[in-house]
Amino acid sequence: MRSLSGKTILFFCPTFFNYEQEIKKALEDFGATVIWYDDRPSNNFYSKAVIRVNKNFLKNKIRRYYNEILDKNKDQKFDYLFFVNPESISVEILTKMQGLFPDAKRILYMWDSFKNRKQNLELLPLFNSMYTFDREDSISYNLKLRPLFYINTYGKKEDSSPKYELLFVGTAHSDRYTFVKKFCESNKLNNVKLYFYLNSVLLFFLKKLFDSSFKKVRYEDVSFTSLSHSEISSMMQQSKIVLDINHPKQIGLTMRTLETLGMQKKLLTTNKDILNYDFYNPANILLVERESPLLTEEFQKIPFEPLDLGTLFKYSISGWVSEIFELI
Structure with a gap:
């Protein structure tokens, strides 16, 4: 290289x-x-x-x-x-x-x-x-x-007993809030960690006024302080499954998807394009429908299948730089 x-x-x-x-x-x-x-x-x-x-x-x-x-x-x-x-x-x-x-x-x-x-x-x-x-x-x-990348903070850690069944951390945009609430309720999930972020209180109230998808969002459910990568990585380490919700207007893989890959955690995602990537494995990744999201018992029980080092490098930030600057 x-x-x-x-x-x-x-x-x-x-x-x-x-x-x-x-x-x-x-x-x-x-x-x-x-x-x-x-x-x-x-x-x-x-x-x-x-x-x-x-x-x-x-x-x-x-x-x-x-x-x-x-x-x-x-x-x-x-x-x-x-x-x-x-x-x-x-x-x-x-x-x-x-x-x-x-x-x-x-x-x-x-x-x-x-x-x-x-x-x-x-x-x-x-x-x-x-x-x-x-x-x-x-x-x-x-x-x-x-695709995007994961930074070194999201490399695989030592295995530990999960504290949460499910983790969602993300910006409160589009239908994310209503989807997450609906998903947790319909799948009877109680032991979850949810973190909805917006960068200003003003933006919250503007969205309440002008964004119909934001009408049901409660002020107390939103945080206006962003988490550090170390904090997110720690939450992911304590979670069995990570939930990813792509923006309805784009199909590119989110950072959260690649960070979950880097930490070798199970992923739930609404992004149908995940099926086209070389790391897709139904043992590790479950595609859920926006309209009727279902977390299957089989997916929860089946063990995670570790990724090979070549795949992990490809989707790391080093792999990203290598490809874009044609170093490989």
Whole structure:
């Protein structure tokens, strides 16, 4: 396997549960020098909301932000310009970047579907190499399919007696809350650990007003403090089964799916595309229907079948970097 020793990477990625720092560290572990910037000029609630609706409303602020970055780095020689799930970069700025660093390979990785990030479609002609976590997008837009990854925190731990029958940890979006409540009730699960997260109280009340799927969500069931990866990993270690609920508008595998794989725990998922992956094993993974989710007794009783080291590496963050930077 080749390394990135001697290579310099200008890396843009929105701040997202510290994954941007984990990616930076993984690139550095391969020998690269990495300069990271948040893709967004600001992470306050207003800026993030406006950028997601239409980034052109903050066009001048975004332009100033990127011009400052380019002025600061204009004398650098970069081997790669690496963008992960960009939200605010424009064709204008990316074209300027291309002119400043003509020898740098431009790589794009999307961990959202273009159904949720339509603004990014105009950027595609400006990249040399493009990857997505979503199989449908890979076919529709001729991108390479590469699932997400798990970080080292989610490596397999020593076996211990499970404290919980079922664990769900995730952002309270779409139909997740109602699905989880319905699932636990219909399968008569009591010994469960549930953690619904939102990043602001304001967002909670806006969703209550404007999102019909959020009407039944109780304030006391939602936390506004995000968990660390160590805390989530500890919860997963104490759980027999992990529940994953994909966004209805995308079929890419979630981080939770790959983290469950890394920890070699049983997975329940609503994502039908799981059947198409090389690690799918009915002893370890149960696909459940959104409309009538059923946890079978057979799945609960059958032992977990350990994964081989090659598969574990492939879906680790090191395997992810290796594939995207063509080191293998």
